[in-house]
Amino acid sequence: MTAPARTRTSADLIRAEEPVLAHNYHPLPVVVARAEGVWVEDVEGRRYLDMLAGYSALNFGHRHPALIEAAHRQLDRLTLTSRAFHHDRLAGFAARLAGLTGHDMVLPMNTGAEAVESGIKVARKWAYEVKGVPADRATIVVAAENFHGRTTTIVGFSTDESARTGFGPFTPGFRIVPYNDLAALEAAVDETTAAVLIEPIQGEAGVVIPDDGYLTGVRELTRRAGCLFVADEIQSGLGRTGRTLAVEHESVVPDVVLLGKALGGGIVPVSAVVAGREVLGVLRPGEHGSTFGGNPLAAAVGTAVVELLETGEFQRRAADLGAVLRDGLTALVGRGVVGFRSRGLWAGVDIDPAIGTGREVGERLLREGVLVKDTHGSTIRLAPPLTITADELRSALGALEKVLV
DSSP: OOOOOOOOOHHHHHHHHTTTSOSOOOOOSOOEEEEEBTEEEETTOOEEEESSGGGGTTTTOBTOHHHHHHHHHHHTTOOOOOTTSOOTTHHHHHHHHHHHHTOSEEEEESSHHHHHHHHHHHHHHHIIIIIOOOTTOOEEEEETTOOOOSSHHHHHTOOOHHHHTTSOSOOOOEEEEOTTOHHHHHHHOOTTEEEEEEOSSBTTTTSBOOOTTHHHHHHHHHHHHTOEEEEEOTTTTTTTTSSSSGGGGGTOOOSEEEEOGGGGTTTSOOEEEEEOHHHHTTOOTTSSOOSSTTOHHHHHHHHHHHHHHHTSHHHHHHHHHHHHHHHHHHHHBTTTEEEEEESSSOEEEEEOTTTOOHHHHHHHHHHTTEEOEEETTTEEEEOOOTTOOHHHHHHHHHHHHHHTO
C-alpha cells in the first residue's frame, strides 16, 4: 500500500523556497494557506490577524464576497482580449473610476510601479506638447524618502540606498527636495518642470504625514508654475485614510492621481492613471500600452471595488476606527512606543530601540497571532483591512502592548 503523502509544514515550505526563489524579500516565517476577512491561516491551521492588508491592497479584506462574486462571474465569460480589441467591461470601469475621483479619463495599467511610470511618461508628454518645454529638457520634482516603486527609473530618484545601490546608471530629469518643505519645492521648480510627484502620505518612510497646508501649498505652487501636481495615492488612496483619497483631507484636487493596490481588491493587480482630458489626451495610439492593462477580469473587479467605495461605508469605517487606533497607540506612548503617526486606519509606530528593531517586534507579534511589517529600524506599520472590527483592532493593540514589555 502506498503511504499517504506527508503534508508539508511551514518549515518545509520555507526551506523549499530558498534554492528556487530570488532573495529579494525577507518575509516573516509564516506560510499562509487560507484567508477570510481580516484573518489568515497558515498550513498548520494557526490563525493570525492581518494588520498589514497587503500594503493596502487588501483594503476590503481577504476574499470580500462582492469582489469574489464579480471575479467569478467574469471568469466564466472573458478574461483577456488585450487592447487590440474593445471589450464590454472597460468603458463602465473607466467611467465609474473617473467619477469616483472627480476626473475625466483613465489610463488602466496593472501594478503600482506601472502607474507611476505611466504618470511620468504622461507628464513629460504634456510638458512638451502643452507647456512647450524644449525636447528632452523636462524635469520632475520628487520628495526625499519617497517610495514609488522598484523599476530602474523610479529607484533612480529614491533616497533609499538599499533600493538604488547596484542598479545604475539612472534616468536623468528628476530633482529631489525634502518632503514637507514648500520653500525647497518652490526653489526646485522652473520653466522645465513638467510635474511635482509626491505621496500625500509617505507610506514606506513610516506613514509620514505632512503639515496641514502642505498639500494645499503644493497645489497652489504647481498652478502658479504651470506644471502638474501628480499625487501617488497607490497606498494612501481608496479609503485607507478615512477619505476616498488622502488629498481630500485638504480638499485638494491634483492634476493626476495614481492608483493601484486596493483597486484590484486583493484578487488581481489593477492600477490606473486618472486625470483630466487635457492631460491624458496627449497620448495617441502606439505611444503607450499594456497587454493586460484594463483586461476584462481587472475591469470587473475594479468596478466592484469602485461600487464598494461609492457608498462611503469604508471611508467612514476607516475614519471611525482610526480614532480607536489613535487612542490605543496614544496609551502606549512612553510604554515602549516613542511616537506614532496615524491617519484613518494607517499608522507608523516608532518602537523604543531598547526594546527591539521593527523586525524583532514583528516576530514577537507573529507569535501572538498578529501580522505586521517593519520599516526603517524600529518602526512598524499598521494598516489592517477596513473591514476590521473595533474589538479586533483592540485585540491587536493589546498584543502590541504585550510584546513591548
